[in-house]
Amino acid sequence: MKILRHSDPGYASFIKRLNRRAIPDPGVRELVGEIISEVAANGDGALLAYTKRFDGATLTAKELFVSEEEFAAAEKAVTPATRRAIARSLKNIKAFAKHSLRKDWSYKNAEGATVGERFTPFDRVGVYVPGGKAPLVSTALMTAGFALAAGVPEIIGATPCGPDGKVNPAVLYALRKSGATEVIKVGGAQAVAALALGTKSIRPVDMIVGPGNRFVVEAKRQLVGAVAIDLLPGPSEVLILSDKTGNPEFIAADLLAQAEHAGDSVVGFLTDSKALLDKVLKAVDRQILTLSRNKYIRDVLKGGTFVLHVKSMDEGIAIVNDFAPEHLSLICADEKKRLAQVRTAGAIYVGNDSPVAVGDFLAGPSHTLPTGGAGRSFSGLRADHFQRRTSIVKLDKAAVRKSLDVVEEFARIEGLDAHGRSTAIRLEHR
Known part of the structure; x- marks a missing residue:
């Protein structure tokens, strides 16, 4: 040291x-860009080829997803002690999550308009759980568990399988208990690309969360815009x-x-x-x-x-x-x-x-923290990463009347007379 x-x-x-x-390494950036382009162009075929190349697993498109039989086998395989540990961790995650979830709110502004915010969960979220030298069961809980607490209806896990095409049973059990509705047996930048862009077999998600190696992090960075991300945890x-x-x-x-x-x-x-x-x-x-x-x-x-x-x-x-x-x-x-x-x-x-x-x-x-x-x-x-924020605005005639002079002044300054007219017209029609 x-x-x-x-x-x-x-x-x-x-x-x-x-x-x-x-700042990403140029070599990593280039390779990840190539992987994303290949998945975008060839979908499942590229995903299966990269899985064989990087993880040594030969899968078919039908085998990309963990089956219900595999989930059932995983549940039988985990020990009672593992079940208890997962349950206690999830209990704390849900309790903590309740304190950070944002709530709808509204108030009347100076002109009398009702303004506020509404928070709704994302519809479909991908959670990445690294493989490698250790089965990161806790990462499954600390990604999917927060999505579950936020009320996300569709949670798809992504975690690399071994050369035998199998995923660690404790990881699968943790993902299912954390609300995962689907799990794909794929890791790396190719998994991130598939979740963000979609393939014939995999419907795209609204958001991708979770840690990973530098290739996973770089894939998330490059795909911002096509999909929302949480942060860049490497x-x-x-x-x-x-x-x-x-x-x-x-x-x-x-x-x-x-x-x-x-x-x-x-x-x-x-x-x-x-x-x-x-x-x-x-x-x-x-x-x-x-x-x-x-x-x-x-x-x-x-x-x-x-x-x-x-x-x-x-x-x-x-x-x-x-x-x-x-x-x-x-x-x-x-x-x-x-x-x-x-x-x-x-x-x-x-x-x-x-x-x-x-x-x-x-x-x-x-x-899952920034690195x-x-x-x-x-x-x-x-x-609250899993919540969309939407602002709400509601005016009555009195609020429009009080707002008009300011709107017309901004419209004049910016040369947008239609903006001013769209407000004034509401006071001309009863």
Whole structure:
């Protein structure tokens, strides 16, 4: 891992490089563009070809969708403990979602017109659940579960199958319990393209949500307009900022848990305490020996992890706000003050006893969060992402009369006399 202290020569330049912008790699952008064009032109055929190429699975068009028999087999396969865990997580998700759903409202403006907003759920939403090295059951819950809470009537899951054409049963069970009405066995940029554009077998959706690798994220970026998206959640990341009050064993465990995601995961630890830094590094070396995904963790520690001894907590907060981490673990004596200073994190875990893992699996907020610096512009997935906002305006004659002079003045300024006339005519006809 990269370890730098504020007195080191390369410290300042490294800090500058941490100020990220979520700009795609040109090679990724080009390849994803080709995939989207191919799916647009050849539909199911392109989807099946890419599934064979990238996932090693040979499917027919009829096998793109998970069958009812497969759903039933998945339900039988999951253990009672898994069922209980999924049920408890969904319960918290639904409860949390209720607080963020927007409600219809209206009031009378100064001219007496009734104005307001109405919120309705999207009709058909696609939720992407990554495959890869771990079955992300919790991601199924924390995408589809929020769509379910918002009242979306059609939820289509997309998750890659294995070479045998099967999807992890716990993922399928979680998707079905979260309201998924259909699931396709396809992943990657090709799945995003199929959901957005439609194929002969797959009807297009109104919105696509969920995390994924850089190809999935880039596909969502390129297809905005053809479809709505939630945000740009890519490979997982965590930043831990702690003063001397941090528990080194807990911090080490959180760093290792993040590294367990493998791939392009990013792990960062910042502290103004040299003593804590040294203790955390020793704890990491000791704890890693007990973990089953030891190889993946070591790869991330080597290539995607940095540890910084910052000059002060003020500097640490400044780095956090520049970095815009997906997850921030904030551990300090003056946590209320420091919490108020953080502006760009996707989710904040406050104090020694707030492991990110509880947020990942159970707490209630979605773990689908902005990564790669996108936290400056995006917030994490919420239930209200799945609601359309429509403004409502209703006038009577009195409100029209009070509005007319302003409308006619704007019409004169902008040279749009028909606008003014369309308002005035209502007062000429009784």
